[in-house]
Amino acid sequence: MIITILLVAAIGFLWYMGTFGSVKAEEKEEGGYTVVGKEVIGPYSKVGQHISDVDTRMKELGIISTKGFGIYYDDPKTTPKEKCRSLVGNILDEKDFNRKSDIQSKGLKIDSIPKAMSLVIEFPLKNMMSYMIGPMKAYPVFSKIIEEKKLKPGLTFEIYDPAAKKITFAMQYTL
DSSP states (O other), X not given: OHHHHHHHHHHHHHHHTTSSSOOOOEEEEEOOEEEEEEEEEXXXXXXXXXXXXXXXXXXXXXXXXXXXXXXXXXXXXXSOGGGOEEEEEEEOOGGGGGGHHHHHHTTOEEEEEOOEEEEEEEEEOOSTTHHHHHHHHHHHHHHHHHHHHTOEEEEEEEEEETTTTEEEEEEEXXX
């Protein structure tokens, strides 16, 4: 009886997290962000600590960001995890653009995510597990569409928006 209850509870939790639901990619323009971050080489599963570090450095300057981001340059299916490259951190609000020299003095990189046609999936951000389940749901959908439509994948990034309770997965592409 206890095993049945635990199994039902586990399945219910996974259902709540969106594990069993389908995700749908939308084709639209995405991007147009100024970002502040740090370059990371290593497993994508470890970028959270680097995003927190960027957030801490920004707060030391009195700059509060409400959204995080991650740009992921390598496919972890074909690149050894210790060689995967990313740029992670915070999206810079327009009101803080005049603080760029202060930000750079903290050893942070300022870059941009250009606006371009993208495959976009929004996934609910419910708790820390969403950061693991979301990619497992989004990236296979992107791969299938890229292959079916014979698109050339471009910049791949994620936007973490706790206020809106969502993660936006985006893969820019060209024909």
